[in-house]
Amino acid sequence: MYKELKKTLETVARYHHRATVFQDWVACCALSFSNAVDLMQYEKREAEYMKIVAKYEKADLDRFPVMLAMLIECFEKERDEDWLGKLYGELELSGHGGQFLRRTTFPA
DSSP states (O other): OOOHHHHHHHTTTTTTHHHHHHHHHHHHHHHHHHHOOOTTTHHHHHHHHHHHHHOOHHHTHHHHHHHHHHHHHHHHOOTTTTTHHHHHHHOOTTTTEEEOOOOOOOOO
């Protein structure tokens, strides 16, 4: 499933840099999760979400939840793997946003 996720991420919205697509996809996932459980900042997060999705064509946006489902499947198979960090590294996204990701082990 990981290879399919990586391939999909590489082909989504080729009119944007991969680092932008990765960042926007992760942000949309986080904003959606947060809005589902915390209504205090809902409007602010929803405005940020809408600002991000406005940059994409519908066909590309339709792949965002599909990629999230693939990511969840990856975690279901190997929950201790740093799948986002692995994608970030293998897609060579460092240097395109100043982000540094490192593996962290949390107690179960």
